[in-house]
Amino acid sequence: MKKPIKEIGVCSAVLWVLTMALGAGSVCLAQDKVVKVGNIIPLSGPSASVGQQGKNAREMAVEEINAAGGIKSLGGAKLVMLYTDSESKPEKGVAEAERFINTEKVHVLTGCWNSAVTYPTTAVAERYGIPFIVPVSVADKITEQGFKTVFRIAAKDSWWTRDQFAFLRDMEKEFNAKLEKIAFVYENGDWGKGFAEQWKELAKKGDYKVVLDEPYPSTATDLSPIVQKIKRANPDVLLLVSNAADAILLTNTLADYRVKLKAIIGSGGGHADPSFLQAAGKNAQYLFDIVEWETDVNKPGAKEANEKFKSRYGYNLAGESVDAYLAMYVLADAMERAASLDPVKIREALATTNLGSGRGMIVGYDAVEFDKTGQNKHASLVMVQINDIGKGMERITVWPKNARRAGYQPVFPMP
Amino acid sequence: MVFILEDTINGILMGSIYGLTALGLTLIFGVLKVINFAHGSLLMVGMYVAYWAVTLSGAHPYLTLILVIPVMYLFGYYLQDIVIKPIFKAESEVREPITVIIVTTGVWYVLDNLTLLIFGPHYRTIQENPLRGKMLELGGMLISVPKLWGFSAAVLTAAAVYLFLQKTSMGRAIRATSLDREAASLMGIKQFKIYNIAFGIGTATAGIAAVTLVPFYNVFPTVGVLFDIKGFIIVVLGGLGSIGGAILGGMIIGVIESVGPQFMAATWAEGIVYGLFLLFLFVKPSGLFGVRYDW
Numbered sequence: 001m002k003k004p005i006k007e008i009g010v011c012s013a014v015l016w017v018l019t020m021a022l023g024a025g026s027v028c029l030a031q032d033k034v035v036k037v038g039n040i041i042p043l044s045g046p047s048a049s050v051g052q053q054g055k056n057a058r059e060m061a062v063e064e065i066n067a068a069g070g071i072k073s074l075g076g077a078k079l080v081m082l083y084t085d086s087e088s089k090p091e092k093g094v095a096e097a098e099r100f101i102n103t104e105k106v107h108v109l110t111g112c113w114n115s116a117v118t119y120p121t122t123a124v125a126e127r128y129g130i131p132f133i134v135p136v137s138v139a140d141k142i143t144e145q146g147f148k149t150v151f152r153i154a155a156k157d158s159w160w161t162r163d164q165f166a167f168l169r170d171m172e173k174e175f176n177a178k179l180e181k182i183a184f185v186y187e188n189g190d191w192g193k194g195f196a197e198q199w200k201e202l203a204k205k206g207d208y209k210v211v212l213d214e215p216y217p218s219t220a221t222d223l224s225p226i227v228q229k230i231k232r233a234n235p236d237v238l239l240l241v242s243n244a245a246d247a248i249l250l251t252n253t254l255a256d257y258r259v260k261l262k263a264i265i266g267s268g269g270g271h272a273d274p275s276f277l278q279a280a281g282k283n284a285q286y287l288f289d290i291v292e293w294e295t296d297v298n299k300p301g302a303k304e305a306n307e308k309f310k311s312r313y314g315y316n317l318a319g320e321s322v323d324a325y326l327a328m329y330v331l332a333d334a335m336e337r338a339a340s341l342d343p344v345k346i347r348e349a350l351a352t353t354n355l356g357s358g359r360g361m362i363v364g365y366d367a368v369e370f371d372k373t374g375q376n377k378h379a380s381l382v383m384v385q386i387n388d389i390g391k392g393m394e395r396i397t398v399w400p401k402n403a404r405r406a407g408y409q410p411v412f413p414m415p
Numbered sequence: 416m417v418f419i420l421e422d423t424i425n426g427i428l429m430g431s432i433y434g435l436t437a438l439g440l441t442l443i444f445g446v447l448k449v450i451n452f453a454h455g456s457l458l459m460v461g462m463y464v465a466y467w468a469v470t471l472s473g474a475h476p477y478l479t480l481i482l483v484i485p486v487m488y489l490f491g492y493y494l495q496d497i498v499i500k501p502i503f504k505a506e507s508e509v510r511e512p513i514t515v516i517i518v519t520t521g522v523w524y525v526l527d528n529l530t531l532l533i534f535g536p537h538y539r540t541i542q543e544n545p546l547r548g549k550m551l552e553l554g555g556m557l558i559s560v561p562k563l564w565g566f567s568a569a570v571l572t573a574a575a576v577y578l579f580l581q582k583t584s585m586g587r588a589i590r591a592t593s594l595d596r597e598a599a600s601l602m603g604i605k606q607f608k609i610y611n612i613a614f615g616i617g618t619a620t621a622g623i624a625a626v627t628l629v630p631f632y633n634v635f636p637t638v639g640v641l642f643d644i645k646g647f648i649i650v651v652l653g654g655l656g657s658i659g660g661a662i663l664g665g666m667i668i669g670v671i672e673s674v675g676p677q678f679m680a681a682t683w684a685e686g687i688v689y690g691l692f693l694l695f696l697f698v699k700p701s702g703l704f705g706v707r708y709d710w
Contacts, residue, residue: 188682216681221632221641222429222669224559225676225684228422244538248633252540256548256631257557275537279633283548 034080035071035335037062038100040093040111040121043085047114050320054113054135055083056313057321060305061328064359071332073339079332082106086117093117097124107341108133110327113320115139122150131347133331135323136292143375149343151350151370153330154292154323155379161198163381164265164290165206167399168237171263174401175412179262183212183235185226185250192241195267199239211235218243227253236262236413244270248279255283262413263288265383277386277393284393286414287386292319293363294384294397296405302362322363329360330368364403385410421556422674428562430669434653434662435569435624437646438576439617445656446593446613447503449515453494453522454646455639457618460526461487461625463534466634469541476546476630477564483622491618492611498522499614500607523639530636539634546630565627572623573662576616580658589613593656648692654705663703667691 039058042051062079071077082104084096093112100106101124109125110133112118118137125132126147134142136154143152155163172179184199186192192215203210212233216226223246230238238261242250247270254264266289270276277284295306295316305325306317317325330353338349351374356367364382371377383399389408397403398410440454451457464486468479499518506512541547549560580586591599592609600606624642632638649668653660668688675684695702 214676214680217685219641219644220681220685221433221645222425222672224425224429225422225673226681228418228425229676229681232418245633245635245638248538248540252548252631256550256559258550273538275539279538279540281540281542 033075033077035074035077035108035331035341036080036082036104036106037331038097038104038106038109039081039083040086040096040100040109040117041083041113042088042117043083045088047088050113051085053313053315053318053321054324057309057317057324058110058328060309060312061325061360065328065332071335073336074341077335079328079335086112086114086121088114088117090117090120093121094124097121101125101128101130106130107343107346108331110135110324110331111137113137115142118142119145122147125149129343129347131343131350133327133350135327136320143373147374149347150374151330151353151376152374153327153368153376153379154319155381156375157194158198159379160267160290160381161195161202163383164199164239164267165202167265167288167290167383168263169206170399170401171410171412177262177413179236180209181211181233181235182208182237182239183214183230183233184210184239185212185214185216185230186239186241187218187243187246188215189218191269195241208237216246218246220246220249223249223253224257226250227257227259230254231257231259238264239267240264240271241267242270244273244276247271247273247276251276251280251283251287260414264414266290277395281393282388284386285388286411288398289384289386289395290381291384291395292381293317293322294382294395296395296397297362297364297382297403298397298406299362299364299403301359305359305362326360326363326368329358330355333358364397364400366402387411417555418677419674421558422677423670424556424558425562426670426673427666428559428566428669429673430666431569431662432562432565432624432627432665433642433645433649433669434665435565435572435620435627436642437649437653437661437665438569438573438624438658439620440646441650441653441656441658441661442576442620443614443617444650446589447515447610448593449499449512449519450647451617452516452519452643453526454519454617454621455641455643456523456526457487457491457621457639458625458628458642459530459634459636459639460490461618461622462629462632462634462638463530464622465626465629466539466541469544469629473543476541476544476561476626477568480623480626483626484619487622487625488615488619491621492615494522494618495611495614496607500610503607503610527636527639534636536636540632541629544630548631559631561627561630564630568623568627569662569665572620573658576620577658579616585612648688650702651692651700652695652702654702657702657704660702660704 041054062081066078069076086093108131112121115137118134119142122132126149131149134152138157140156140158182203184196186196264287268291271289309317333355334349338345354369365378365380367378368376382397382403384395385398386393387396396408397405436458443451465479465483468482469476502515502518506514546561551558551560588604589609596606649664653664671687672684
């Protein structure tokens with residue numbers, strides 16, 4: 001009876017030693033060779049489609065970074081991606097952040113696309129001091145919580161309207177035109193009314209005269225009364241916030257009633273809907289629209305990155321996926337400079353980011369640099385003009401000027 | 416004021432088209448005593464039929480009526496015969512069968528989602544067409560030509576349906592059934608045959624409305640819902656079951672929608688429409704031309 005027990009004892013002792021050795025070894029490996037990135041994004045539920053786009057873009061970027069030798073200052077450490085599904089639910093995001101930090105011991109977190117999820121989840125990261133990169137979640141308040149560990153790459157909500165007015169100013173300068181009278185027409189929801197509030201402020205500051213401020217129900221079946229109002233107010237510029245059906249109807253009705261304007265500016269949404277160009281056709285010509293990113297952005301590598309992405313996943317890069325792609329390069333750049341896996345050092349490195357070139361910089365603006373709140377202060381949006389330059393109506397990037405499609409001269413004012 | 420005149424004309428034109436979309440709703444209610452929640456979806460189906468007919472043939476939109484009217488009539492006829500009739504029979508003892516209303520709601524969801532599956536969520540408008548974007552200039556006023564066509568179609572359709580109900584023996588049978596289906600049955604009128612025909616005619620008028628809309632409006636799977644809501648208001652305003660009331664009710668709403676925004680925000684003009692709806696329900700629930708006492 002004694003012998004077997006002894007044998008078992010020996011065996012287990014050997015096993016124990018082996019386990020310890022292996023365990024220690026893997027811990028050593030993890031500390032030296034791997035940067036663990038925890039990604040909390042919606043992979044099911046209503047936002048699953050954009051969540052998947054973000055995941056694909058991250059995968060593509062990380063593959064490129066790792067193939068190029070990983071983080072050289074960490075001995076060629078590879079980026080290792082961990083994904084979890086937020087289901088677009090704030091409580092799920094918070095719980096997964098806790099798990100990533102405590103169980104998976106991630107070095108950096110990214111996410112969460114839905115502003116409602118990002119907002120509470122960044123608070124978890126802040127509590128543990130783990131850096132949190134937000135590629136895109138647009139609610140202003142995310143970087144206005146006084147947190148030290150939050151870094152947002154995309155432009156925030158209030159910058160959309162800011163850029164629409166900056167664009168107007170730049171066009172006035174470039175074409176030596178004077179715009180005075182401005183009209184706001186917007187769908188009667190949170191989105192439209194929120195934009196209109198900000199427009200009013202900007203118009204006051206910019207010394208424009210607001211000749212019409214008109215909300216309309218997005219379910220309207222006849223927009224000719226609104227178009228008549230626009231015509232009679234006779235503005236130089238018309239700013240719009242519309243959903244798809246009303247964007248098409250407005251564009252067609254404006255053309256029917258021969259309303260003469262110097263510029264029409266959309267706010268994405270309905271004007272960026274894939275069926276808008278087809279349904280509005282020639283009537284959409286010369287219209288301007290604001291977007292996060294457009295496939296023709298005149299930046300080195302943008303076209304190639306989009307082609308690679310499209311051949312792998314079957315669709316074009318968009319604002320969301322470009323920000324996610326860039327986020328991985330921002331992280332790699334920070335890790336290179338931090339040369340450490342200590343969250344404090346990584347945070348320091350992120351805070352001093354000034355990334356102006358490299359494979360990830362395919363966005364319309366010049367550099368990624370975070371202000372004190374962690375907001376990328378250079379982030380801006382791009383303006384496109386809808387025009388036909390021989391291949392049917394298409395969206396052509398015109399602003400900022402250094403991102404403008406090569407050889408394209410914007411048509412302004414509208415003929 | 417030339418502006419007011421211009422807006423009033425636009426309101427009357429657009430409103431008559433609203434009335435036309437509600438014509439089938441009021442007809443079906445008058446005969447079957449059932450609120451057809453699928454009516455907007457029938458309009459949507461008509462719009463898709465008209466859209467494809469115009470796009471594929473390149474013909475004048477109103478020529479497609481030759482196709483749209485019979486297709487929609489048969490669609491309505493068999494929808495009632497196959498889907499709705501069995502439920503009716505199961506509830507034959509009840510005067511206003513609630514389950515039939517629920518079935519029409521089901522038909523609405525099925526049609527909208529089937530369209531979404533088949534054609535996708537895209538918004539479509541017909542291009543390159545003799546009616547698209549045409550405007551008539553009249554002493555400084557701009558009047559939409561496609562809406563003018565729609566107005567004529569609405570008035571003619573309403574007149575034709577009215578004459579059909581008044582002057583033909585089939586029309587008399589339909590009216591008899593709507594007055595008292597039991598007595599009508601005793602007189603040898605086949606109740607369910609009449610229901611099928613009434614539903615078919617109602618659906619065909621939705622098809623005509625669809626043809627009037629296609630030249631200037633978008634086609635998409637949930638387009639029916641937008642017109643459905645207006646349809647209910649118009650039917651209450653004009654009086655349930657009244658053909659002329661539907662067209663006039665439509666015109667009233669059209670004028671409020673068109674002239675109102677010139678004096679206030681468009682969202683307020685919409686508020687007035689709903690306010691009027693409530694006022695009528697309180698003060699004159701039978702509408703402008705409805706029968707005061709239920710028979």
